[in-house]
Amino acid sequence: MSANFSATKPSQAGTSTAPTRESSGTHTTTEAETKDCVLVEAINMALHYEMARDPAVVVLGEDVASNGGVFRATLGLKQAYGSERVLDTPLAEGLIAGLSVGMASQGLKPIAEIQFMGFMFAALEQLICHAARMRNRTRGRLTCPLVVRMPFGGGIHAPEHHSESTEALLAHIPGLRVVIPSSATRAYGLLLGAIRDPDPVIFLEPKRIYRAQAQRIDNDGQALPLDTCFTLREGEDLTLISWGALISECSQVADQLHAQGISVELIDVATVSPLDMATILQSVAKTGRCVIAHEAPKSGGIGGEIAAQLAEHALLDLKAPVLRVAGYDTVMPYAKQEALYLPGVVDITRAIQQVLAFG
Amino acid sequence: MRGRQQFSIHFLQYLDPQGKLDLPLPEWITDTPLVLAIYENMVLARLLDQKAVALQRTGQMGTYPSILGQEAISVCIGLAMAKRDVLVPYYRDAPAQIIRGMSPAEVFIYWGGDERGGNLNGASRDLPICVPIATQLTQAVGVATALKMQGEEAVVVVSCGDGATSKGDFMEAMNLAGVWDLPIVFVINNNRWAISVPLAQQTRAATLAQKAIAAGIEGLQVDGNDPIAVYEAISKAIQRAREDQQPALIEALTYRLCDHTTADDASRYRDADELKAHWQEEPVLRFQQFLHQQGLWDADREKAMQQRCQQVIDTAVSDYLALEAEPPSAIIDYLHAFLPYALETQRAEILLKDNAIKSQGDRK
Ligand SMILES: Cc1ncc(C[n+]2csc(CCOP(=O)(O)OP(=O)(O)O)c2C)c(N)n1
Numbered sequence: 275m276s277a278n279f280s281a282t283k284p285s286q287a288g289t290s291t292a293p294t295r296e297s298s299g300t301h302t303t304t305e306a307e308t309k310d311c312v313l314v315e316a317i318n319m320a321l322h323y324e325m326a327r328d329p330a331v332v333v334l335g336e337d338v339a340s341n342g343g344v345f346r347a348t349l350g351l352k353q354a355y356g357s358e359r360v361l362d363t364p365l366a367e368g369l370i371a372g373l374s375v376g377m378a379s380q381g382l383k384p385i386a387e388i389q390f391m392g393f394m395f396a397a398l399e400q401l402i403c404h405a406a407r408m409r410n411r412t413r414g415r416l417t418c419p420l421v422v423r424m425p426f427g428g429g430i431h432a433p434e435h436h437s438e439s440t441e442a443l444l445a446h447i448p449g450l451r452v453v454i455p456s457s458a459t460r461a462y463g464l465l466l467g468a469i470r471d472p473d474p475v476i477f478l479e480p481k482r483i484y485r486a487q488a489q490r491i492d493n494d495g496q497a498l499p500l501d502t503c504f505t506l507r508e509g510e511d512l513t514l515i516s517w518g519a520l521i522s523e524c525s526q527v528a529d530q531l532h533a534q535g536i537s538v539e540l541i542d543v544a545t546v547s548p549l550d551m552a553t554i555l556q557s558v559a560k561t562g563r564c565v566i567a568h569e570a571p572k573s574g575g576i577g578g579e580i581a582a583q584l585a586e587h588a589l590l591d592l593k594a595p596v597l598r599v600a601g602y603d604t605v606m607p608y609a610k611q612e613a614l615y616l617p618g619v620v621d622i623t624r625a626i627q628q629v630l631a632f633g
Numbered sequence: 634m635r636g637r638q639q640f641s642i643h644f645l646q647y648l649d650p651q652g653k654l655d656l657p658l659p660e661w662i663t664d665t666p667l668v669l670a671i672y673e674n675m676v677l678a679r680l681l682d683q684k685a686v687a688l689q690r691t692g693q694m695g696t697y698p699s700i701l702g703q704e705a706i707s708v709c710i711g712l713a714m715a716k717r718d719v720l721v722p723y724y725r726d727a728p729a730q731i732i733r734g735m736s737p738a739e740v741f742i743y744w745g746g747d748e749r750g751g752n753l754n755g756a757s758r759d760l761p762i763c764v765p766i767a768t769q770l771t772q773a774v775g776v777a778t779a780l781k782m783q784g785e786e787a788v789v790v791v792s793c794g795d796g797a798t799s800k801g802d803f804m805e806a807m808n809l810a811g812v813w814d815l816p817i818v819f820v821i822n823n824n825r826w827a828i829s830v831p832l833a834q835q836t837r838a839a840t841l842a843q844k845a846i847a848a849g850i851e852g853l854q855v856d857g858n859d860p861i862a863v864y865e866a867i868s869k870a871i872q873r874a875r876e877d878q879q880p881a882l883i884e885a886l887t888y889r890l891c892d893h894t895t896a897d898d899a900s901r902y903r904d905a906d907e908l909k910a911h912w913q914e915e916p917v918l919r920f921q922q923f924l925h926q927q928g929l930w931d932a933d934r935e936k937a938m939q940q941r942c943q944q945v946i947d948t949a950v951s952d953y954l955a956l957e958a959e960p961p962s963a964i965i966d967y968l969h970a971f972l973p974y975a976l977e978t979q980r981a982e983i984l985l986k987d988n989a990i991k992s993q994g995d996r997k
Pocket residue numbers: 336365367389393725764765766767793794795796797798822824826827828889893
């Protein structure tokens with residue numbers, strides 16, 4: 275795919291199945307179109323691509339069909355693939371998740387939308403108790419190849435429960451993959467990877483950057499692997515690790531520090547579970563210093579998991595303590611105080627300077 | 634328990650869309666101050682709603698769910714409840730909350746993105762509005778259980794939208810209310826839409842009221858744009874809940890004359906003619922016509938009342954705009970009764986960060 279990242283994973287396990295070109299469906303994919311897309315449009319494009327390619331794919335959720343999704347991620351799907359495959363469900367997240375598990379067990383590939391991550395909780399019983407376990411419980415007889423898409427994260431001045439980042443809750447569940455794109459190109463490739471993955475994948479969409487910078491995307495159906503961090507920028511002095519919307523602040527910080535002669539290696543974790551520690555360890559072996567930034571509350575977050583693994587496997591490489599820049603351990607404030615909660619450029623820069631100043 | 638059962642759902646309506654009478658009026662209609670309070674609160678609700686939308690459109694407030702066309706339901710909930718009762722509202726219930734003592738400014742404060750809008754002046758034990766759909770319903774039966782266990786003669790009124798009836802919480806709550814004989818009244822604002830999903834895609838049931846039958850409690854459907862029917866149904870249900878511990882469900886049929894919220898554009902999925910037709914049934918004008926017919930109303934009174942309401946709104950707006958920002962520590966100070974020592978460092982960091990933001994004028 276396009277070249278604003280390099281996948282540095284040593285082993286190339288095959289989650290990114292190449293698309294079958296002689297596909298059924300109405301969409302002819304012989305000549306890949308190229309389009310400038312923002313993140314939410316890239317998601318839409320990937321959904322269109324895969325619905326055309328694979329008749330087993332169905333899209334379901336609240337307001338996804340007639341309305342095309344409250345963020346317009348599913349726009350045009352109903353018109354293109356019909357109301358048999360693009361389903362407005364009743365308002366019930368537990369139903370959406372259970373329905374998806376059932377569909378997936380019988381050969382369909384449901385892509386469910388939970389309108390906002392804050393409304394996933396009624397769905398968790400199905401996802402945790404069943405989706406994540408179906409393969410294990412039946413020793414591979416039944417499987418659960420489903421995707422649950424949910425917009426998440428703060429910064430859009432939304433009402434309560436529309437801004438949280440609870441990816442660590444999901445990452446804690448064995449059997450669920452948790453994937454978070456941070457750009458339009460990665461959203462396209464990772465979503466295709468998620469849909470083609472034979473197991474349940476939670477696909478978290480950083481809505482703050484839904485309509486940020488457009489990128490040129492080849493609509494060629496190329497999936498990205500689901501077990502590989504993306505090294506967005508190579509550097510020597512420090513490894514900066516993040517995911518989702520915060521990647522754009524991290525890039526800004528890396529730019530600013532570069533001007534001051536500090537070279538930051540920036541890693542987009544992208545697949546927060548299972549976690550590709552190989553890429554991270556390789557980087558820290560080189561830089562010896564690491565800062566992890568995430569929007570979710572600090573305690574019990576994925577930053578803690580990464581730091582723990584660094585302590586286990588990279589103690590002798592480390593020249594300084596690993597610092598985390600994160601949200602506070604408090605309820606996500608409503609819009610008026612949201613900026614106070616969200617980690618930003620200043621917080622990340624300060625942590626990096628602290629780590630660089632150590633020892 | 635054996636055998637076939639027959640059920641029917643009654644539909645209650647006094648005023649047709651032209652404000653004409655269908656049925657002999659209930660006795661309370663002679664209570665002129667009450668009748669006029671219904672009207673004035675509906676007008677206040679509409680003006681407040683218009684102002685809230687205007688504040689959002691001009692960037693002075695966040696996303697807001699309008700209640701245009703649905704005013705009668707919440708106003709009648711507010712007026713039918715006794716002070717000691719407990720309201721478990723949903724997000725289109727500002728009129729009831731205001732009648733029960735919330736200051737109108739709190740509507741703007743809450744939707745302006747400030748937690749103090751959920752404080753309800755600190756005075757009542759009503760619950761704040763619930764954003765996750767239907768979750769208030771199971772809490773409400775908990776409130777009713779507490780009131781009952783504590784021997785109080787208080788009743789719970791809980792409301793939700795038509796979409797909310799698709800969640801298990803709705804049946805779970807009604808079911809328990811039946812089994813435990815709880816003093817609770819469920820009110821559905823059936824505005825026919827859940828964002829872009831019409832009611833026909835939520836259920837094949839001919840009425841939502843009939844869902845009560847499966848829970849073994851009383852279910853009634855009312856014309857939700859006829860304030861007389863709504864008030865009569867809710868006040869009688871509250872009385873039965875109070876005196877006989879009999880729960881009930883009231884489905885109020887209305888129509889969402891607005892977008893779902895200010896973040897929505899209903900013209901994408903809703904037929905303009907359908908919307909236009911429902912404007913003929915809206916409750917405020919309908920009730921005004923009734924008041925005229927009863928000889929209770931004239932142009933002078935209308936003018937004086939409009940001015941009174943406008944005054945309330947103006948005060949609410951200036952209170953909202955003049956409200957000083959909360960201190961930064963508020964984002965963590967209400968998390969626990971006492972700040973756990975483990976969070977002291979983070980609290981200090983919050984204050985530092987706030988200083989940095991203020992001195993830079995930019996969070997970055
Ligand atoms: C559990 C949950 N899922 C989804 C949402 C997003 N959402 C907000 S309002 C709404 C529709 C609610 O429809 P209805 O119950 O009919 O109430 P109305 O808004 O029409 O009054 C949806 C899906 C939510 N707030 N909570």
